[in-house]
Amino acid sequence: MSVTTPSAAAPPSAPVRPWLQLAIIWALLLTVPLWLPLLGGYTAIAARVIIFALAAMSLNLLLGFTGVLSFGHAAYFGLGAYGAGLFLKYVTASTPLAMVAGTLLAGISGTLFGRLLVRRRGVYFAMVTIAFGQVCYYIAYKWNDFTGGYDGLRGFARAPLDFGLFKIDITGSGTLFYYFVIAVFGLAVGLQALILRSPFGRTMLAIRENERRARFLGLPVERHIWLAFSISCFFTGFAGSLYALLNNFADPSTLNYVMSGNLVMITVMGGMRTFWGPLLGAVLFVMLQDYVSSMTTNWMFFVGITFVLVVLVFPRGLMGVLQKRLGA
Amino acid sequence: MSTTTPKLEVTNASKHFGSLVAVSGVSMRVESGELRAIIGPNGAGKTTFFNLITGFFPPTSGDILLDGQNINKVPAAGRVKMGMGRTFQITEIFPELSVRENARIAVETGLGYSLRPWLNATDKKRVADACDEVMTLANLTVKADRLVGELSHGDQRSAEIAMALALKPSLLLLDEPTAGMGDEETYQVTGLIRRLHRDSKYTIVLIEHDMRVVFHLADRISVLAEGKLLAEGTPQEIGANEHVQNAYLGKAE
Numbered sequence: 001m002s003v004t005t006p007s008a009a010a011p012p013s014a015p016v017r018p019w020l021q022l023a024i025i026w027a028l029l030l031t032v033p034l035w036l037p038l039l040g041g042y043t044a045i046a047a048r049v050i051i052f053a054l055a056a057m058s059l060n061l062l063l064g065f066t067g068v069l070s071f072g073h074a075a076y077f078g079l080g081a082y083g084a085g086l087f088l089k090y091v092t093a094s095t096p097l098a099m100v101a102g103t104l105l106a107g108i109s110g111t112l113f114g115r116l117l118v119r120r121r122g123v124y125f126a127m128v129t130i131a132f133g134q135v136c137y138y139i140a141y142k143w144n145d146f147t148g149g150y151d152g153l154r155g156f157a158r159a160p161l162d163f164g165l166f167k168i169d170i171t172g173s174g175t176l177f178y179y180f181v182i183a184v185f186g187l188a189v190g191l192q193a194l195i196l197r198s199p200f201g202r203t204m205l206a207i208r209e210n211e212r213r214a215r216f217l218g219l220p221v222e223r224h225i226w227l228a229f230s231i232s233c234f235f236t237g238f239a240g241s242l243y244a245l246l247n248n249f250a251d252p253s254t255l256n257y258v259m260s261g262n263l264v265m266i267t268v269m270g271g272m273r274t275f276w277g278p279l280l281g282a283v284l285f286v287m288l289q290d291y292v293s294s295m296t297t298n299w300m301f302f303v304g305i306t307f308v309l310v311v312l313v314f315p316r317g318l319m320g321v322l323q324k325r326l327g328a
Numbered sequence: 329m330s331t332t333t334p335k336l337e338v339t340n341a342s343k344h345f346g347s348l349v350a351v352s353g354v355s356m357r358v359e360s361g362e363l364r365a366i367i368g369p370n371g372a373g374k375t376t377f378f379n380l381i382t383g384f385f386p387p388t389s390g391d392i393l394l395d396g397q398n399i400n401k402v403p404a405a406g407r408v409k410m411g412m413g414r415t416f417q418i419t420e421i422f423p424e425l426s427v428r429e430n431a432r433i434a435v436e437t438g439l440g441y442s443l444r445p446w447l448n449a450t451d452k453k454r455v456a457d458a459c460d461e462v463m464t465l466a467n468l469t470v471k472a473d474r475l476v477g478e479l480s481h482g483d484q485r486s487a488e489i490a491m492a493l494a495l496k497p498s499l500l501l502l503d504e505p506t507a508g509m510g511d512e513e514t515y516q517v518t519g520l521i522r523r524l525h526r527d528s529k530y531t532i533v534l535i536e537h538d539m540r541v542v543f544h545l546a547d548r549i550s551v552l553a554e555g556k557l558l559a560e561g562t563p564q565e566i567g568a569n570e571h572v573q574n575a576y577l578g579k580a581e
Contacts, residue, residue, distance in 0.1 A: 199436040199444045206433045209422035213488075216382070216420070217437045217495065218408030224442070273424075 025276060029182055033175045044173050047181045049286045051242045054185050056266040056278030058235030064272035065196060066228045067208030072129030073263050075136045076233040078255030079106035080240020082140060085250035088156035095159045099241040106237020114229035118222040130257055137255040152251035181242060188238055204228050269310045271317025280318045333396040335360045335499055335531045341390030343376050350376040352555040363525045363532045365542045368552035374535045375417060378503055382414050383407045413497030415488045417504045423477030427468050427487055430476050431459040434494035466490035466520060482513030486520055502534040506541055521545060
C-alpha cells in the first residue's frame with residue numbers, strides 16, 4: 001500500500017453544494033420579470049437568453065460532455081425554427097404541435113446525418129458538420145416559394161395554449177410567454193440532467209475522457225457518439241422551435257454558420273465542462289449583442305474581443321471559474 | 329502438448345506495416361490460469377503482438393484463438409465481451425473522473441447497462457457492489473472519491489487494472505504494467521498482479537521490461553526479438569538460454 005494522505009477521502013475538485021447553485025439559478029430565472037426592468041431590460045430579451053442558453057446547453061452535451069466538436073449546430077437550431085414556422089403556417093395553429101414538428105424535423109435530420117459522420121473525428125468532424133449546416137442554409141435561402149427565401153418565413157404566429165378546460169394566452173410579448181419559455185426550458189434541461197446522470201450519460205463522459213479506454217471497455221463508441229449527437233440535435237431543434245415562436249418569424253440566418261459559431265462561443269465562454277455554463281454564456285452574449293449593437297454596428301468586434309479575453313483568462317469559462325472560486 | 333483447450337492460442341501470426349514486418353510468424357499457447365510474460369528489446373514487436381491479440385488491428389496472416397474459437401474477425405469491442413481485458417503501456421484512464429466513476433463506467437459497460445436511461449435499485453446495488461469489489465482488489469477504496477488524474481502513477485495503474493477487472497475478464501493482458509515506476513510503486517503493482525494470479529486465478533499475459541518483475545511473477549516467458557519468437561520456457565530455462573542472453577539479457581544492462 002502506498003502512502004495515504006489524511007485528505008485522501010476528500011474530493012478536491014467536486015463542485016461545491018450543487019443544490020445551492022441550482023436554487024440560486026432557478027430563483028433568479030423565476031423572478032426575472034421582477035428585477036430585469038429595474039436594470040433597464042425587458043422580458044422578451046430574457047426569453048431570448050433562455051432560448052440561446054437551451055441551444056448552447058444542447059450543443060454542450062456534445063462539446064463539453066462527449067468531447068465531440070460540432071460546429072454546425074445552427075442547422076438543427078434553424079431546422080427547429082423552420083419546422084415550427086412551417087407547421088404553424090401551412091398545417092395548423094397549434095403551438096405545442098408546432099414545437100413537436102420543429103423538434104422532430106431537426107432531430108430526425110440530425111440522426112440521419114449523424115450516421116454519416118460518426119467515424120470522423122476532431123477537425124474533420126467539425127468540417128462536415130459545418131458543411132451540412134450550410135446545405136440547410138442555402139436550401140432555406142433559395143427556396144422562395146416555401147421558406148420565404150432571403151426574407152425569411154413570415155405569416156405565422158404562436159397560438160394560445162389550449163388545455164381544453166382553459167386557455168393560456170402566450171401571444172403577448174410579456175410575462176406569460178416568458179414563463180412558458182421557462183417552463184419548457186426547465187423540462188428540457190431537467191431531461192438533459194437525467195441523461196447525463198444515467199449510465200448512458202457516463203459513457204459520454206468516458207468517450208470525452210479517453211476514447212481508446214472506452215473502446216477497450218467494450219463500448220461501441222461510434223454508436224454512443226451517434227446517439228449523443230442525435231439527442232443533442234433533438235434538443236437544439238426544440239430550442240430552435242422556441243426561437244421561431246419568440247420572433248413569430250424564421251430567418252435563414254438561424255441556419256448560417258455564424259449562428260453555429262455563436263452557439264460555440266456561448267458554450268465556451270460560459271464553461272464547456274459545466275452544466276449551467278452555457279446559460280451564463282448566453283446572458284453575456286445576448287447582453288453584448290443587445291447593448292453594444294445599440295451603440296455600434298460593429299458589435300461582433302466587441303463580442304469577439306470578449307470571447308478571446310474570456311478564453312485566455314478563464315480557459316474553463318465563466319462558470320468553471322465561478323465554481324472553482326466558490327469551491328475554494 | 330496438453331489435451332485441454334488453451335485459453336489463448338496464436339498460430340503463425342504476422343503483421344506487416346507496408347514493408348515493415350513488425351511481427352513475423354509468432355505462435356504461442358497460453359493455458360488457463362497461467363501467467364505468461366513477454367519480453368524482448370525495444371522494437372521487438374511486443375506491443376504490436378498485443379494489438380493483434382486484442383483486435384486493435386487485424387493480423388496480416390495467422391490465427392488467433394480464444395478458448396479454441398477463431399477470433400480473427402472479431403473487433404476489439406467484441407473480444408472484450410468474450411473476456412479479454414487489457415491495460416496499455418501509457419495508462420489509459422478517465423483522468424477527470426473519480427476512481428469510483430472510472431470503476432462504475434467499466435462495471436456498467438461490462439454488465440451491458442451502458443445504454444440504459446436509468447437503473448432500478450437492484451441493478452444499482454449490483455453496480456455499487458461490483459465497484460467496491462474491484463476497488464478493494466486494487467487497494468483503492470480509500471481513494472474512491474479522488475480524481476484518477478490526481479493520483480500517483482502506481483495508483484493510476486492500479487485503477488486501470490481495476491477497470492479491466494470490472495469487466496470480469498477471463499484473460500488479462502497487461503502492457504508494461506510497471507513502466508516508469510519507482511521501486512515502491514513497482515512493488516505495489518507487482519503485488520496486485522500476484523494476488524490476481526495466485527488468489528483470483530486470472531490468466532494473465534504481460535509485457536514487461538523489469539526483469540526482476542518478470543522472473544518473480546511469470547510461470548512461463550516468451551522472448552520476442554525483431555518480430556520473431558526467439559525462445560519460450562520457464563524463468564529458469566530462459567535465464568539459462570544463451571540466445572536470449574546474447575540478444576537481450578546480457579546487453580540490456
